[in-house]
Every structure is written in structure tokens, then in C-alpha cells.
Amino acid sequence: MAEDYDDDELILAELDDEELVAQMHDDLYDGLKDEIVEGVNILLERGWGADKVLTEALVEGMRIVGVDFRDGILFVPEVLLAANAMKGGMAILRPLLAETGAKPIGKMVIGTVKGDIHDIGKNLVTMMMEGAGFEVIDLGINNSVDDYLNALEEHKPDILGMSALLTTTMPYMKVVIDALVEKGIREDYIVLVGGAPLNEEFGKAVGADAYCRDAASASSTGVAMVQQRQAA
Amino acid sequence: MSERQARRGGGRDSKRAARQVSQTKQAAFIERRIPYFELLDEASLALIEDNADTLLEEIGIDFRDDPEALSLLKAGGADIQGERVRFPRGLCRSIIQATAPKEFIQHARNPERSTVIGGRRMVLAPAYGSPFVRDLDKGRRYASIEDFRNFVKLAYMSPGLHHSGGTVCEPVDLPVNKRHFDMIYSHLKYSDKPFMGSVTHHSRAQDTVDMAKIVFGEAFATNNCVTTSLINANSPMTYDDTMLGALKVYARNMQATVISPFILSGAMSPVTVVGTATQILAEALAGMAFAQLVRPGAPVVFGTFSSAVSMQSGAPTFGGPEPSLVMYTVAALARRLGVPFRSGGGLCASKLADAQAAYEAANTLQTAALAGVNFMLHTAGWLEGGLVMGYEKFMMDVDQANMLSVLLGGVDMSENGQALEAFREVGPGKHFLGAAHTQRNFETAFYRSTLADNNSFEQWTEEGGQDMAQRANTQWKRVLADYELPPMDPAIDEALLEFIAKRKADFPDKDY
Ligand code: B12
Numbered sequence: 246m247a248e249d250y251d252d253d254e255l256i257l258a259e260l261d262d263e264e265l266v267a268q269m270h271d272d273l274y275d276g277l278k279d280e281i282v283e284g285v286n287i288l289l290e291r292g293w294g295a296d297k298v299l300t301e302a303l304v305e306g307m308r309i310v311g312v313d314f315r316d317g318i319l320f321v322p323e324v325l326l327a328a329n330a331m332k333g334g335m336a337i338l339r340p341l342l343a344e345t346g347a348k349p350i351g352k353m354v355i356g357t358v359k360g361d362i363h364d365i366g367k368n369l370v371t372m373m374m375e376g377a378g379f380e381v382i383d384l385g386i387n388n389s390v391d392d393y394l395n396a397l398e399e400h401k402p403d404i405l406g407m408s409a410l411l412t413t414t415m416p417y418m419k420v421v422i423d424a425l426v427e428k429g430i431r432e433d434y435i436v437l438v439g440g441a442p443l444n445e446e447f448g449k450a451v452g453a454d455a456y457c458r459d460a461a462s463a464s465s466t467g468v469a470m471v472q473q474r475q476a477a
Numbered sequence: 478m479s480e481r482q483a484r485r486g487g488g489r490d491s492k493r494a495a496r497q498v499s500q501t502k503q504a505a506f507i508e509r510r511i512p513y514f515e516l517l518d519e520a521s522l523a524l525i526e527d528n529a530d531t532l533l534e535e536i537g538i539d540f541r542d543d544p545e546a547l548s549l550l551k552a553g554g555a556d557i558q559g560e561r562v563r564f565p566r567g568l569c570r571s572i573i574q575a576t577a578p579k580e581f582i583q584h585a586r587n588p589e590r591s592t593v594i595g596g597r598r599m600v601l602a603p604a605y606g607s608p609f610v611r612d613l614d615k616g617r618r619y620a621s622i623e624d625f626r627n628f629v630k631l632a633y634m635s636p637g638l639h640h641s642g643g644t645v646c647e648p649v650d651l652p653v654n655k656r657h658f659d660m661i662y663s664h665l666k667y668s669d670k671p672f673m674g675s676v677t678h679h680s681r682a683q684d685t686v687d688m689a690k691i692v693f694g695e696a697f698a699t700n701n702c703v704t705t706s707l708i709n710a711n712s713p714m715t716y717d718d719t720m721l722g723a724l725k726v727y728a729r730n731m732q733a734t735v736i737s738p739f740i741l742s743g744a745m746s747p748v749t750v751v752g753t754a755t756q757i758l759a760e761a762l763a764g765m766a767f768a769q770l771v772r773p774g775a776p777v778v779f780g781t782f783s784s785a786v787s788m789q790s791g792a793p794t795f796g797g798p799e800p801s802l803v804m805y806t807v808a809a810l811a812r813r814l815g816v817p818f819r820s821g822g823g824l825c826a827s828k829l830a831d832a833q834a835a836y837e838a839a840n841t842l843q844t845a846a847l848a849g850v851n852f853m854l855h856t857a858g859w860l861e862g863g864l865v866m867g868y869e870k871f872m873m874d875v876d877q878a879n880m881l882s883v884l885l886g887g888v889d890m891s892e893n894g895q896a897l898e899a900f901r902e903v904g905p906g907k908h909f910l911g912a913a914h915t916q917r918n919f920e921t922a923f924y925r926s927t928l929a930d931n932n933s934f935e936q937w938t939e940e941g942g943q944d945m946a947q948r949a950n951t952q953w954k955r956v957l958a959d960y961e962l963p964p965m966d967p968a969i970d971e972a973l974l975e976f977i978a979k980r981k982a983d984f985p986d987k988d989y
Pocket of ligand 1: 355360361362363364365366367369370405406407408409410411412413437438439440441442456457458459460461463605606607608644647676677707708709710711712713717719720738739740741745790791792793861862863864
């Protein structure tokens with residue numbers, strides 16, 4: 246936040262569409278939530294459809310944030326602010342998208358599995374998913390099969406995400422997935438798993454759709470898999 | 478033909494044998510003869526203590542999912558709101574100082590290996606907890622019980638390590654709810670150095686205590702420390718029921734716990750050195766005071782493990798200067814409190830036993846020695862932020878550990894150390910290699926690395942042009958090949974195996 250941008254004078258409503266969208270990309274990059282909310286409202290007032298605001302202003306802006314996070318230019322605390330600004334914009338767009346029947350980007354339920362309190366990685370994944378426009382329901386730490394099942398029932402997400410950092414808790418992921426299979430609802434969800442002691446092979450062995458090595462790949466994989474489903 | 482005379486002995490064979498083993502002698506601990514590196518002055522340390530008291534009084538610490546813990550803390554004078562525990566200023570310090578030992582003996586099954594934790598001593602233990610292992614031949618893979626036994630044997634065979642450690646790697650091939658039996662048995666059977674117990678469930682802590690009783694005898698193990706275990710705070714400012722459950726079992730049985738705020742600064746504590754040290758002190762005070770409330774006099778160690786997260790990715794980083802500043806600061810705080818201090822290790826984020834691994838590890842090992850660490854977990858083997866136990870890295874770290882004992886041994890100020898006699902004998906313009914003083918001292922004068930290559934380029938090339946990791950690979954295989962089982966009373970071994978078989982039959986295998 247140390248950048249000096251000169252915003253005293255700037256009145257967003259006076260920018261033309263193209264300039265405003267470019268400014269919103271910068272504002273997302275700088276994590277300015279109020280400005281993003283204002284920008285979204287202006288574009289809507291000018292008759293833009295919610296899906297157009299989403300893709301051209303927000304998603305594109307966060308794509309740039311994602312690239313610079315990957316390249317080590319943007320730091321975690323900055324990406325948190327950007328994701329938070331994105332969340333502000335999404336809160337306005339989500340009901341409108343639902344009204345028009347447009348496909349929302351997606352919803353995710355995430356939590357660490359029973360017995361595991363390691364949550365730094367899960368929190369970063371939440372941040373990146375929100376940055377990508379997902380609505381994320383964070384169940385926190387130490388979740389039992391029932392916690393997951395109840396949350397799936399209540400929120401009907403596209404993705405179930407489970408995190409574990411202990412070899413003693415990782416196998417619990419299989420217990421949860423087996424419960425989904427048993428209830429005949431496994432295919433209703435994309436299941437992503439992660440945590441440093443896991444690997445690709447383990448992800449397959451427990452029956453997840455994908456293992457993701459970090460938060461950036463969680464969001465790109467999540468977005469791609471939800472799109473694939475919506476297309477199917 | 479006259480009968481062949483018996484030889485005088487000496488000569489080539491015995492010297493070759495003597496010179497090819499490590500010159501480091503197996504000791505029970507390192508005795509420190511150099512001063513502590515004191516980073517902060519009295520006023521700064523007092524300020525941190527005052528701020529920690531503010532944290533304990535105003536914000537407090539959560540003790541989660543353990544109603545018994547809350548009632549013990551309440552009876553001890555803490556203020557309880559839900560699971561939030563607030564401590565009046567100075568309460569934790571006075572509870573600890575009233576009953577916690579300043580130093581304690583952890584007994585080993587071989588009395589010569591019984592060690593003392595605290596005071597001017599340093600005890601070195603291997604790395605802990607990694608789910609993977611790595612070596613040059615087979616690469617990175619999930620650890621197995623065979624790897625576990627190998628590392629117990631390597632630690633046993635390393636004279637610079639005083640302790641067998643705990644979860645030297647996680648035997649992922651065994652069921653989650655029963656692998657602790659095989660781990661503890663391995664420490665007891667394949668080594669005779671002191672060991673650490675299981676903490677992942679209170680019943681596993683109890684199994685540890687029960688197995689120790691078989692080896693040390695019920696009466697002895699009830700009144701003496703025969704195992705030391707690692708209790709991590711769930712920072713920031715939280716203890717969870719798993720760790721509290723294990724802590725209670727050990728403390729009630731008079732066994733030692735290392736109460737460790739393990740901090741990834743930036744994520745789990747504020748980004749500053751003083752902020753982090755303040756939080757570490759507050760959390761450790763609360764945990765150690767709790768242990769004293771469970772059982773006054775139970776040995777506790779003020780532990781900490783501080784590293785930073787990369788602000789670019791959230792990944793843990795190691796060997797940087799800020800964690801060293803934290804370690805110097807917290808070591809001084811532990812001395813002021815009057816309890817043993819745990820920190821340090823051959824920490825690194827590197828995937829391989831390469832230059833990054835070596836220098837990140839060296840930074841932390843040296844800092845730990847200078848800071849005054851009493852118990853150093855993770856001394857040998859650590860790779861990839863603790864995800865991997867490396868065979869070659871283990872041997873490299875052991876070499877460094879051996880050096881620490883020389884460094885901490887300080888400077889010999891005796892007449893021999895002053896060496897005036899050597900100056901008189903040699904005089905200007907000659908060399909010292911043949912001097913009587915040199916002849917008397919050369920063998921132990923300089924630490925000889927067990928792995929470094931200082932030969933000519935040509936000799937190094939002839940010997941295969943190996944880098945350090947390749948030499949370490951040869952070395953660990955040789956050490957394992959030379960390993961001999963330390964003797965154990967067969968009746969005890971049988972009793973242990975019987976206990977394990979019976980307990981394993983008590984409940985079904987479970988993988989969580
Ligand atoms: C920090 C840490 C802790 C902290 C956790 C604090 C917190 N609030 O999370 C504390 C100190 C509390 C802790 C406690 C313990 N820990 Co710990 N801990 C670590 C450490 C050093 C770093 C983990 C971390 O935060 N990494 C940074 C984040 C950003 O990375 P990440 O978690 O891997 O997440 C990324 C990816 O994996 C992925 N991802 C993660 N989750 C998900 C989920 C989904 C859906 C997706 C798609 C992706 C994804 O994206 C993330 C972001 O990029 C690891 C070692 C390591 N290097 O991993 C040990 C480690 C995991 N811990 C370990 C152990 C043993 C413990 C304890 C049992 C120790 C003890 N004796 O007290 C306790 C257990 C407590 C409990 N009840 O669970 C072992 C586990 C190995 C094993 N044997 O099973 C490790 C490997 C270290 C070691 N060698 O001991 N620990």
C-alpha cells in the first residue's frame with residue numbers, strides 16, 4: 246500500500262468506460278475495495294450486464310493480480326486486499342447474475358480435516374478462490390464427516406476442498422470421500438485436496454478429482470473444473 | 478629358525494583404524510565454556526516481559542476443548558471466560574519459578590547416556606516429524622518404519638548426537654493409530670540414548686509412559702524423567718486438546734515436556750522480532766505454568782521454533798537473520814525465567830543436500846550454539862521445511878554438530894594452550910609441524926570434518942570427483958553397515974513385545 250497514486254482528484258464517474266475498466270484493474274491490483282464497489286455500480290448504471298462487468302472489469306483485473314502473485318511481484322498481504330476488493334464487487338454482482346440465469350463463477354466449501362489444526366495453507370487457498378470470484382464457505386479447522394456433509398447440504402457448492410498437513414490426518418480425506426460415495430452424492434461435487442505432505446498419487450488414491458500443490462493452482466484448477474462442468 | 482617374536486603393536490593397522498573414525502567422543506551432552514551471545518540489554522528484555530504480561534492479562538490464551546484444563550487454570554488463579562484464559566500479571570512466572578526445575582536429568586537406558594537438560598549444557602537430537610525421506614539412490618518418497626529404524630541407528634552411531642529424538646520420520650506404512658508402538662520400540666531397542674514420546678493422542682502418550690516403565694522399572698520411571706516430549710502451541714495464542722491431553726499425561730507421570738510456540742512469523746505472529754518474542758514468551762509461560770498446575774515439579778522446557786513465511790507465497794523460510802535475532806532474544810528470556818531452553822536445528826527449505834541446505838542449516842546451528850540452546854531438536858536430517866528427512870543431509874548436519882562441541886568448549890588458557898614453549902623451540906623463519914608442542918597436540922588440535930574434502934584437485938578427481946552429498950551417501954551406508962545392536966536384557970525386550978502385541982490387539986487398525 247506504499248504506492249503513491251494520486252486519487253484526490255479522480256472521479257470515477259467521469260471516466261469513460263474504457264478508462265474506468267482500466268482504472269478498476271489498477272484498483273483491484275491496489276486492493277481498493279470501496280473504489281471497486283463504486284466502479285461496479287457505475288458500470289451497472291451505465292447499462293452494462295452483470296456478466297460483462299464480471300469478466301471485463303473484475304476477472305480480468307484479478308487475472309493480472311494472479312500473474313504478479315505467481316511472479317513474486319505482489320505479496321500475500323497485497324493479494325489479500327485485492328481478493329477482498331474482488332469480494333466487495335462480487336457481493337453486488339452475485340444476485341444479479343443469479344437473476345439473469347448467468348452461470349456464477351462458483352461456490353466452494355473448504356476446511357481442514359478432523360484432527361488437523363494447520364490452516365495457513367487453507368486460508369491462502371480461500372484467499373485465491375475469493376480472488377477468482379468464488380463464494381467460499383470456510384468451515385475452519387478440525388472437520389468431521391458430518392461437518393462436511395452438513396455444509397454440502399446447506400450450501401450446495403461446486404467444490405469441496407479439504408486440507409491436511411499431517412500424515413495422521415490425511416487418510417481422513419478418504420473417509421469423507423467414501424461417505425460421499427456411499428450417499429450417492431460423490432458426483433455432485435468437484436473434490437480438491439491439498440496440504441504439503443500430500444501428492445498427486447495420494448490425491449488419486451483417496452478418490453479426489455485433483456490435488457493442488459499451492460493456492461494459485463487451486464484457483465486455476467477450480468475455475469477450469471467448474472467451467473468444464475458448466476459446459477457439459 | 479628362531480621363533481617369531483610377538484609384535485610390539487601399534488604400526489599401520491591400529492592407526493588406520495583410529496584415524497578413520499570420528500574424533501568426536503560420545504558424550505551425554507556438551508558442556509558450555511563460552512559466554513552467551515546477549516543481544517538485548519536489561520531494559521529491553523524487561524520491556525518484552527512486561528508486554529508479554531500485558532498480552533496474557535489483556536488478550537489471553539485460548540485453551541480449546543479441554544474443560545479439565547480450564548478448571549485447573551481457574552484454580553491456579555487465572556480468569557476464565559469461555560475458553561479464553563487471562564492471567565494476572567506475573568502469575569505464570571511465579572507458578573513456574575516456584576516448582577519447575579532449572580535443569581533436570583533425562584535418564585537413558587544406558588546410564589552413561591543419561592543426559593542433563595538445562596544450565597550450561599547443550600543436548601543435540603535429530604530432526605523430527607517429516608513424512609518423507611530422501612537419499613541419492615532412491616530420491617524422495619514417503620517414509621517407512623525401515624527408514625525410521627535407520628535414522629534411530631544413525632543417531633545412535635553419531636557421537637555428536639546425545640539424544641535419539643522422537644518421530645525421526647513418520648512411518649507412513651503403518652496404521653496411524655498404532656505406529657507409535659513401533660516408533661517407541663525402535664528407540665528403546667535400537668538405541669540406548671534418551672528418547673522422545675508420542676504426542677498425537679493422550680492414549681499414545683500413556684503408551685509411551687507404560688513402555689518406558691517396562692524398560693526403566695515402574696518405581697524408577699514414576700519418579701524420574703525417562704522421556705521428553707514435544708508439545709506445540711497452536712499459535713497464535715491457542716493450545717488445543719490434542720496437545721493438552723498429551724501434556725497432562727506426561728506431566729502427571731513426572732515426564733518432561735518441551736512447550737513450544739512454533740512460529741511462522743508473519744502468519745502466526747507479528748512480523749517484528751520483538752512482537753514475535755513477546756508472543757513466544759506469553760504462550761510458553763501459559764503452557765509451562767499449566768504443566769506446573771497439573772503436576773508441580775514436572776520438568777518443562779521453554780521451547781521455540783521461529784522462522785518466517787515468505788511474504789510472496791506463504792511458504793516457510795529458514796536460516797534468515799530475523800529468526801536468529803528472535804532466538805538470541807528468547808534464549809535470554811528463558812535464562813531470566815530459569816528454565817531450560819529448546820530451539821534451533823539444521824533447518825532449511827532446500828529440497829536437496831545442496832549449498833542452500835548447508836548454509837541455511839549452518840546459520841541456525843551456529844546461532845543456537847551462541848544463543849545458549851539447551852536442547853536442540855532437528856539437529857540432523859532436516860530438509861524442505863521439515864517435510865523430508867534426508868540421509869545425506871543427516872550426515873552433513875552431524876558433522877556440523879560435532880563442530881559445535883569444539884566451539885562451545887571455548888579457549889584453552891592453560892600453559893599448554895599458551896604455547897610459549899613452541900615459540901622457544903621453533904624461533905623465527907622455521908615451521909611448527911615437527912615441534913614437540915605440535916607432536917603432543919596435533920591429533921586433537923583441529924576439528925577434522927568427517928565429510929569435507931581438502932585434497933588437491935588431482936586427488937579429488939582420482940577419487941571420483943565427488944561432491945559432499947555423494948561422500949555423505951557412502952558414509953551413511955558405511956555407518957549402517959557397521960551398526961551393532963546395543964545390548965538389552967532379553968526379558969525386557971520380551972515384555973515390551975508382549976505389551977505391544979496386547980495393546981495392538983485391543984483395538985482395530987485405523988488410519989486416522
Ligand atoms: C506451521 C506448522 C505448524 C503450526 C500450524 C499453525 C497453523 N495455524 O496452521 C503449528 C505449530 C500449530 C503446528 C503444529 C503441529 N505440527 Co506442524 N507444521 C507446520 C509447518 C512448518 C508449515 C505448514 C504451513 O503452514 N505451510 C505454509 C502453507 C502456505 O503451505 P501448505 O499448508 O502446504 O498449503 C499450501 C498447499 O499445500 C496448498 N493447500 C493446502 N491446503 C489445501 C487445500 C486444498 C483444497 C487445496 C486445493 C490446496 C491446499 O495450498 C497452500 C497454499 O499455497 C509444516 C511443515 C511444512 N513445511 O509444511 C509442519 C508439519 C506439517 N507439522 C507437523 C507436526 C508433526 C505437527 C504437530 C503434530 C507437532 C507437535 N508435536 O506438536 C502439531 C500438530 C497439531 C495438531 N493438532 O494438528 C509435521 C507433520 C508431518 C507428519 N508427521 O505428519 C510437519 C511436516 C513438520 C514436522 N517435520 O514436524 N505445525
